[in-house]
Amino acid sequence: TLPVHWARSRAALAEAAADIVQDLLPRVKSPVIALPTGETPIGLYQALARRPLSFATTRFFNLDEYEGMSPDHPQSYHTFLHRHFLDHIDATPENIRLLRGDAPDALEECRNYDRAIAAAGGFDLAILGLGGNGHVAFNEPYDPWDQETHRVVLAEKTRLAHRPNFADAEDVPRSGLTMGIKTLLAARKILLLCAGATKREAMAALLKGRKDDAWPVTCLLGHKDVTVIAEAELQPAL
Numbered sequence: 001t002l003p004v005h006w007a008r009s010r011a012a013l014a015e016a017a018a019d020i021v022q023d024l025l026p027r028v029k030s031p032v033i034a035l036p037t038g039e040t041p042i043g044l045y046q047a048l049a050r051r052p053l054s055f056a057t058t059r060f061f062n063l064d065e066y067e068g069m070s071p072d073h074p075q076s077y078h079t080f081l082h083r084h085f086l087d088h089i090d091a092t093p094e095n096i097r098l099l100r101g102d103a104p105d106a107l108e109e110c111r112n113y114d115r116a117i118a119a120a121g122g123f124d125l126a127i128l129g130l131g132g133n134g135h136v137a138f139n140e141p142y143d144p145w146d147q148e149t150h151r152v153v154l155a156e157k158t159r160l161a162h163r164p165n166f167a168d169a170e171d172v173p174r175s176g177l178t179m180g181i182k183t184l185l186a187a188r189k190i191l192l193l194c195a196g197a198t199k200r201e202a203m204a205a206l207l208k209g210r211k212d213d214a215w216p217v218t219c220l221l222g223h224k225d226v227t228v229i230a231e232a233e234l235q236p237a238l
């Protein structure tokens, strides 16, 4: 099974995660990093922005995006990442490549994205959050594990989790574009962040240490450099 760093608080989780990113920066000339969206990484983003770090040569990609959403939509992952992170650091605009949810041809956007990731030399670090149903990026339960960037139909549980961000239930997107599990596992290092009581079941599935496509996060059991940082309240009862 994977070693887990149990963080006593959200703040401790954020600082421990920021340490890992900070540690990577001087080791790689132009680090290539995959960024997650969600409540969980916000503290990490704030911690990184507070530290005296330069991201001028870092290349950023995002894990996923709602399909059909334009980058400037208030709920797009593009907007989220700029608001919570990219606008607060010295990132170079040309080094930021985020998925375009409103690309006229989703399939072509996915292929172009994979090409851009390959041209960058693959990921030095993929930072992941965890969905309540065990999804990583938008790879939902039972989605095949051998895919690169692709279009996905969102699970009902995922749509429900995202419901509070939209005025109307009908406004919650039904599909997304996401890096595939094959893309994620190709990263040289993976950092998984787990926080919130809704992640208890998914965390338990991961801690069982058995790969199970009902719980996409368990794909990480096959990777050789994964760091898991989880809130201590997700620790199973002894």
Ligand code: GLP
Residues within 6 Å of the ligand: 036, 037, 038, 039, 040, 041, 063, 064, 128, 129, 130, 131, 132, 135, 136, 137, 138, 158, 196
């Ligand atoms: C969304 C994203 C995932 C993210 C998950 C967890 O579904 N597509 O990449 O990991 O939310 O979000 P939170 O951190 O808000 O629990």
